[in-house]
Amino acid sequence: MIVIFSFHLHDNSHAPLYQQLYAQLRDQIRSGSLPYGSRLPSVRALQAHFNISKTPIETAYQMLVAEGYAVSRPRSGLFVLNELQPLLREDVLLTEEAESRMSNIRSGTQSNPLRHADRNPLPPVQPSQIVDFRASRVDASAFPLRLWRRSVQEALEQHALELGAYGDPQGEYAFRATIADYLRQSRGVQCGPDQIVIGSGIRYAASLLVKLLHNVDTLACEDPGFAPFPDYFRRSGKQVIALPAEQIAAQIRQSDAGAVYITPSHQFPTGSVLSYGDRERMLQWAYSRNAYIIEDDYDGEFRYSGKPIPSLQSLDRSGRVIYIGTFSKAFSPALRMNYIVLPQELVSRMRSERLPLDAPSRIDQWAMTRFIEQGHWFRHIRRIRGLYGKKHDRLLARIQEYFGDHAAVTGHSAGLHIQVTVRTNASSRELIRLAAEAGVAVYDDSNMLVGSDSIGANDAPVIYLGFAGLMEKQIDDGIRLLREAWAGILDE
Amino acid sequence: MIVIFSFHLHDNSHAPLYQQLYAQLRDQIRSGSLPYGSRLPSVRALQAHFNISKTPIETAYQMLVAEGYAVSRPRSGLFVLNELQPLLREDVLLTEEAESRMSNIRSGTQSNPLRHADRNPLPPVQPSQIVDFRASRVDASAFPLRLWRRSVQEALEQHALELGAYGDPQGEYAFRATIADYLRQSRGVQCGPDQIVIGSGIRYAASLLVKLLHNVDTLACEDPGFAPFPDYFRRSGKQVIALPAEQIAAQIRQSDAGAVYITPSHQFPTGSVLSYGDRERMLQWAYSRNAYIIEDDYDGEFRYSGKPIPSLQSLDRSGRVIYIGTFSKAFSPALRMNYIVLPQELVSRMRSERLPLDAPSRIDQWAMTRFIEQGHWFRHIRRIRGLYGKKHDRLLARIQEYFGDHAAVTGHSAGLHIQVTVRTNASSRELIRLAAEAGVAVYDDSNMLVGSDSIGANDAPVIYLGFAGLMEKQIDDGIRLLREAWAGILDE
Structure with a gap:
């Protein structure tokens, strides 16, 4: 390390x-x-x-x-x-800004770290064996260092005369046009540059949408689900209701939600895909109620088998879907850049209400425009899709090899993490503790979303494993160590 | 052009x-x-x-x-x-994200541009003579292109292994440590890295402070003053009261404000400096009420004569001042980077309440850390202070030469814009219109702040001229054209 x-x-x-x-x-x-x-x-x-x-x-x-x-x-x-303590107490499967949130949580709660140290005897540290299956990490070695450096350089030269001025707070026009093209080609998203807002992450998207959807009193979201977005709504005084992720298309009709936040292409965290029928049901609900569907397509670029799943936005015939995409998974979370695609009605509202906007660095936007226009982006995506596909397959093979029937993998074939149900009477907390003692960090869904009591105590525990940030050797070691750590508690 | x-x-x-x-x-x-x-x-x-x-x-x-x-x-x-129409109707002296806001305003109101075109007959266009005294522009040719490119390159190499992970949402630690050093040396600001939050502009600062100051019901601000910050508070349901800028230290005692937003080093837009006595009075008020003073030091780096004015924060002995600084003036508004210095009490609150934070690009933060640590920043500041000082002196000399007693300049010797009172019976709107017809964009304080009726109709009109983004030749041309445009309406 x-x-x-x-x-x-x-x-x-x-x-x-x-x-x-x-x-x-x-x-x-x-x-x-x-x-x-x-x-x-x-x-x-x-x-x-x-x-x-x-x-x-x-x-x-x-x-x-x-x-x-x-x-x-x-x-x-x-x-x-550092990581062990929150792991034992309050960890969360981290993607996007969940990690941001976690840092806050840690900073806050570690004001008295001795307390935790007393409660949880420290396991032996084996630095050479630390494997962290955190879902928010991507492979740093896959970052196109040389091409990006050149894109920044060319952007600075090309736009040297504009460095003294503020840009369009919605995002540079040419960049938005480029993203509109990309989304149409790769995700079926239908939009013009006018509909795109360039932002700096899920917090920015949430803060904009809280303001745009001011006549929405209740936001529905998936349970389990990605917490930071609904959390932001709750902090802003909105009602938030968590519906079971697998039944959300049915239950949304009985709710009084005016908007719903979902991850249809690869549900976070279970990894399931919203069926075509459920997609239509969600749209029908939105049409009949004039409600909005907020589609977070956080890892839509990654699909390892079967046909790519088009975005929910591409099925929308009535402008009820708000689409959120990010550069954090496919490029780098260090760039802090994402985008929101608004229906025309919300574009008009954003303009008439003069909502304050705040696009990220123009230099980064210019550089990314060049990077995409010169074809680097598509080549990069193709390359890392292959890279992550190999890691994904390796992880599944190792789990099969070491666990056999003791573990069932779901939510795979897409995205950057999988869901593993372990056949044991032990709780997920116990699994996490044993893993940590063996130097492996794994995650469950605690602290993931508000009403997460839905998984009963008698169910087999569920563990989430992210693989993008690990080397293949680490994946091998990690699964082997997990098998050893859990040897005593697996069902016969 | x-x-x-x-x-x-x-x-x-x-x-x-x-x-x-x-x-x-x-x-x-x-x-x-x-x-x-x-x-x-x-x-x-x-x-x-x-x-x-x-x-x-x-x-x-x-x-x-x-x-x-x-x-x-x-x-x-x-x-x-484009610029002429808002200029004639609703323009504002633009700094920081005021320009962002203006873009929204323009987008919103230009939905029916014909209306305005009808109302205001279009003046002849003389492209070769366009001079824009907009205050938000800085000199693009002064941007340290080569050094910044190298800083980005070195940052990418040095931090290659971290490109797969999210950073500290409060901002990179080493960057905050570097800023703390810089602020201590250059602005007398006393703080540790823990107190600094890296942000992307005034909107981000406002959104964070609205949440941190949730027990503050009323925000006081300067009139005339910089609107976007108090606007954000008003949108968030807070009471906002505008106090005459020159009497704010006296009148704040009679108000029931729990916080005040001020620009003490170079008042925006008048350019006046808050006296030492008034600074102490403001602090005493804050101490006695447990109130907060939000000090926006937007162009504190630029002082062309006399001693540099230390920040208000440096006088605070009780943790009541929140300091906001930016890279938009001294570096580039294209970078979208600023910082907030919080008193310890608010740092604790930020952590205990787990406020969602969202720092800008880690790559930019790493690059700026290198840029500052290698001494480039201080050299850059020294260089552009000289550059802008020359432009400032040139502008004052030309106004003296062309206008003599017809114009009185105030708010000079600091910052990147000046205030000019014109001896005429005409209104500032009329001055702006005549200037626009001659191809010169100048600005008054309309739309600057809410309660801006304070300047009576009988007062001589006040015009604001930003100079940082103009070449010296343009400054010469601009003032000459203004003298010609206003020849018929100046007092005898």
């Missing part, structure tokens, strides 16, 4: 050195910049680096250990413990 | 070619991508470019002329008319 440390010690700071060092390490651990299981630099190394005495370094390290941010292993050094 | 056209015509689109061309040109005119006075490409040129017949091009051009987006000049071609 390669860890990048960045410290900044300031002689002219008001805080003593040990406090500076402690605070920076703690924040980097909290934010995940220092991943779980990574080894902190030795006291000697830091001493040499900063040319300071060893006392402040030792003091900072002792504070981190005392507060449960790190653990000391004799003759090995200090290891970071 | 160099204009960059970008068209995308699609054979497979549902819309006929003339409609595609019309819609794209119209949107580019609306958004300002095609600036006022720019010449549209000739029919012949477009014909050659797209290899289509001239009919669709002529049809699209006729539609644009009919709707008032362009004007035809015999033997010269078609010229864009």
Whole structure:
């Protein structure tokens, strides 16, 4: 595991050195910049680096250990413990900004980290074996570094004269035109550039839609489902009702929802696909009630078998579907860029009400326009679809090999994570704990959505495994370790 | 005037070619991508470019002329008319996202552009003489293109392994540490990285603060003042009261405001500086009421004479000041990046309430961290301070030369715009109209803030001139043209 440390010690700071060092390490651990299981630099190394005495370094390290941010292993050094604690308490299957939200949650609750350390005895740390099946990660090595760098460079040159001015707050026109083309070709989405709003993530989409849908009192959403979007609505004073994901097309009719937030192409997190019949039922409901369907197509680019599933928006004949897409999965979550496709009625409302908009960096928009127009985007998607398809197949093969009938995989063939039902009497929390002790991070649906009591205590536990951010070797190791960790609790 | 056209015509689109061309040109005119006075490409040129017949091009051009987006000049071609119409009706001195808001306003109200065209006979267009004293523009040629490109490149290489993961939603830790250092050195702001939130503009700052200050019912702001921030509060259901900018420190005591939004270093738009006594009075008010002062230091980097004015935040001894800074003025508005410095109490609240945060591109944050740490930022600031100081002095000299006692300049020696009081019985609207006819865009404070009736009809009209985005030659031309345009209405 390669860890990048960045410290900044300031002689002219008001805080003593040990406090500076402690605070920076703690924040980097909290934010995940220092991943779980990574080894902190030795006291000697830091001493040499900063040319300071060893006392402040030792003091900072002792504070981190005392507060449960790190653990000391004799003759090995200090290891970071960040991910394990939230994992045992409150973790969530992370995609899009769920991870953002989680960081907040962690920062908030770790104000007294000792409490958790006491409650959950720390498992042995095996840094070489840490495998994190987090769903929000994608493969950093697949990022088209050279082409993107060139796109940024060309964008800066081409638009040098525009660097002194604000851009269109809805997003650069040429970029929106390019996205409209792409969506038509790849997802069947029918829209013009006027209907597209460029944003910076799901929080931005939610904040815009809360304002646009001000006559909607109740938002329906899937249970289990992706929490940050409905959470934003609830914080804004809206009613939110969670309907069982697999019955949402039937139950929505009985609700008084004015809008529904769904993930029809690859339901988050179960991975199921909304059937054609249910799609029509959802549309009929929207037509009859003048309601809106918010389609979050977060990983629509990834389908590994069968025909690609067109977007729900492409079936809409009456302008009731709002479509949300993102560059976080297919490109990089570091770019912080997504887009919203509005029906014409909402475009008019956005304009007449003069809603404040705020597109991300023009430079990034120009660069992405070039990247797409020069054909890099399609080649990139094709390449990573192959890459993730291989990882997906590998994961399924390993689960079959190690677990056989002890585990049932669903929600596969698409997206960047799968759902695994484990045949055991143990709870998903117990599975997560045992996995963590073996150095493997897996996730269940706790904290995923509000009313998530729907899965009864007697059901077999469900675990979610993201694979995009892992190397194939890690996938192999991870499943083998899970099998060992769960050996004692699997049903006969 | 160099204009960059970008068209995308699609054979497979549902819309006929003339409609595609019309819609794209119209949107580019609306958004300002095609600036006022720019010449549209000739029919012949477009014909050659797209290899289509001239009919669709002529049809699209006729539609644009009919709707008032362009004007035809015999033997010269078609010229864009976008900025003139809002200028005559509803323009505002634009900084930060005011321009965003304006774009919305324009889009909304231009749905029937013929109406305005009828009401206001179009002035003759003299493209070679267009000078736009818009305050939100900065000098694009001053952008450190080569160094920024290298910073992005180095950031991508250094952080290649992190491109698959979400970052800290509050902003990258190392970037926040770097900004904390910079603010301490340059603006006297006392804060740690924990207190800094990286954002994408004033809308983001407002949306965060509306949530953080949920126990504040009433926001006070300056009149005249920068509208988008208080507008966002009003939209969110808060009471907003506008107090005369020059008496705000006295009148705030009589109000029941729980927070106040001010621009103490260079009041927007008047350019006055909040005196030391008034700063203390504001702080005393905040201490006694447990109220918050939101200090928008939008152009605090620019001071051309006298001692630099430290931030209000630097005087705060009790954690009542929220500081907002931006990269839009000193770097580029195209980057869409700013930051908020929160008092510790609000940092705790942000964490305990798990407020959803959404930092901009990690790549941009990494790049800017490198840019600052390698010393480029300080050199850049020093350079553009000199550049803008020269433009500022040039503008003042030309006004003195051409107007003498007919005009009084205030709000100078800092920032990127000045305030000019013109000795005339004419209204500011009349001055703007005459200027526009001569090809010069100037701005008054209409639509600037809510209760802006404070300037009586009998007062001499006040005009705002931004200079950062203009070349010195344009400044000369602009003031000369203004003198000619206003020759008939100046007082004896």
